[in-house]
Amino acid sequence: MKIDDFASYCKRRGIIFPSSDIYGGISGFYDYGPIGVEIKNNIKQLWWKSMVTDHDNVAGIDGSIITHPKVWDASGHVDNFVDLFVECKKCHSKIRADHLVEDVLKKPADGLSAKQLNDLIKKNGVKCQSCKSELGEVSEFNLMFRTPVGPEGDYSSFLRPETAQVIFTNFNNILDTCRMKIPFGIAQIGKAFRNEISPRNFLFRLREFEQMEMEFFVDPEKKADCPDFELVADVEANVLTAKEQEKKHKTAIMKMGDVLKKKLIKSKWHAYWIGRRYKWFLDLGINPDKLRLREHVDTELSHYSSATWDIEYNYDFGWKELEGIADRTDFDLKQHEKHSGTKMQYFDEETQRRFVPHVAAEPSVGVDRAFLTFIADAYHEEEIKGKKRVVLKLHPKLAAYKVAVFPLVKKDGLPEKALDIYNDLRTCFTAFYDQAGSIGRRYRRMDEIGTPLCITVDYDTKDDDSVTIRDRDSLEQKRVKISELKNYIWGKICS
The missing domain is CATH 3.40.50.800 (Anticodon-binding domain)
Incomplete structure (x- = not known):
């Protein structure tokens, strides 16, 4: 089913409505209807149980949407949180350069530089998709929504573009109040905002969305010390490594235990959370043939990541990221320690060592993207006695x-x-x-x-x-x- 037809079905059945519909809607924003909000809440509750309440060593928080602006300087978002776009010289429409290359040239473009994208567009004579006119140069666009704070606009801050940074800035508070012992996690569900150049594909890419994230902190010398790994060792996944992407894009069905033995994933804790998250989607009924694990190639890696694997789903518009699980090392805590002047360290009483923990795994999934995936995967059209039956075969735990x-x-x-x-x-x-x-x-x-x-x-x-x-x-x-x-x-x- 095409994504536009799917959006119409969701509106007709009270699942999702275009926001401000009576005024013609607003791109990148949607409202959940009576059916949709129940399904969405079920997704969030099941994630929270799986990631927080089922674990003795994971604490939950609910952080502020607006934070001190220095948070985003420290995290690197002010300098690095950009997308590359091109503007039509005639109609002035703007589109993400990587999306344009992927749509027109049918080539993977994620992680390409401005120069690489510019060369591809010029070399292949790619024109504006709206009016077929010439395009300008590839430029950078910062995705953060800036907002004044206070009646006089005393200073500017941002609507948070991700929920993770509020976890890092509360690291010491959680240590002090919860008496957490390494390894441990901090999780939250909350809104995030990105001023996307060209939001598209219904709920897949939005300007206002909700994230479910957990940061799992470990001793950097004990990333291989994961006693729970056997719980996911037999989880089977369709695996696409970075090396295979350089060749034929061929996936292999592998157990997580074998993935770790072959050192395709280097950290045992990273592999554990990847396996656990993959299994969560399978347990809630996602078709295993439409799910895969894909390793980020070097050019895709975010500035904070040493290794990232995506759980991808085969949507009507192709294989796309459903959830990312990154090894963020000690990047964030060290950055906030440097910019705030506050120590962001853990003291191990057994070894008498003081160190900055590593984030061995950051499972991060958009609620809206998970919602889209569950609904799209469950949607079926059948013919019974000559009549069409539309049925949403959701897992009962997800049903409104x-x-x-x-x-x-x-x-x-x-x-x-x-x-x-x-x-x-x-x-x-x-x-x-x-x-x-x-x-x-x-x-x-x-x-x-x-x-x-x-x-x-x-x-x-x-x-x-x-x-x-x-x-x-x-x-x-x-x-x-x-x-x-x-x-x-x-x-x-x-x-």
């Missing part, structure tokens, strides 16, 4: 409603019985009640938003205290006692 309750007809006491069941179930599950239209149409509406189970109260219910439960994916229907409904639904959700 776990169960819907319908009376077969709007009379003879069936609505009253159905409402009793609905009100009882909603104490444990997100549930939906509907009595309008034919039962078939009600089923179809629930299929399109991903509700895994539908309960129908019929005339037999009065006699045997049973209801019909219909499964979204298999279409199988079975009778279940009302007294057993909660256990049955729990079993389906957790399977």
Whole structure:
């Protein structure tokens, strides 16, 4: 399904709306509808459980969107957080230079310099895609949104372009208040803002988005000391190394244990978190054939990273980053130590050593991009008895409603019985009640938003205290006692 058609489906079903729609919308901004916000919250809650509450050595924070401007000087964002763009000499439209090269020349362009992009555009005679006129020179554009602070504009700061820096500036606070022992992580979910030159592909590239990030700090001398690695050693992934990208772009199916043995990933902690994050997407139903691990080539590496691997998904518009997991070494803590004059160090009582920890792994994923991936992967069109059925085969844990309750007809006491069941179930599950239209149409509406189970109260219910439960994916229907409904639904959700 093309991305524009997919966006229309999301709007029609109350999943995603263009922001400020009555004014024609605004590029790079979207609003979550009643169905979308429930799915989004489920994604965030499942990530938080997987990354924070399931671990004794990970603490959560919720940092400020606006910080002291020196934070961004120290992090390198003021100097380095740029994209390269070209402007049409006639219509003055602007587009990211790497995207233009990829779209027109069908060549990978991520990480190319301004000169390399400029040479490719000139050599191949690439024109403006809007009016076919000549393009100007490739230039830099800083992606941070600047904002005045205070009624007199006492000073300028920025809307944060990432959530990670608030974690680093709170490093000492977490050490002091939580008494954390190395290795440990600090995680948060929060908004970030990037003034993208050309936001596109629906939710994939936005100007306002939400991130889920964790910084995992380790002793730089003990990056190989990861007792939990065996938990992910057998996780299989489609692996594309930097070396293979220089040749044929050929992926290999490998277990994470073998990836580590072959030293494709050099740090055991880095490999552990990569495997854990890859498994998270698989466990929530993502098609393994559309998921891969890709190593960044040298020209792609961010200024803070010694090694980065992306979990990529094969979208309608090609293989793109879903989540990045970087080894940030001690870059950030040392930068903030230097610029603030505050020591950002850890004292190991056992060895009596004082050192700046390394970030062995930074799993970073956009909530919106994860949302797009789960929805796109779950969307199916089927033909049943000559009729098209649209079904969103979301993992039950992600579904906006776990169960819907319908009376077969709007009379003879069936609505009253159905409402009793609905009100009882909603104490444990997100549930939906509907009595309008034919039962078939009600089923179809629930299929399109991903509700895994539908309960129908019929005339037999009065006699045997049973209801019909219909499964979204298999279409199988079975009778279940009302007294057993909660256990049955729990079993389906957790399977």
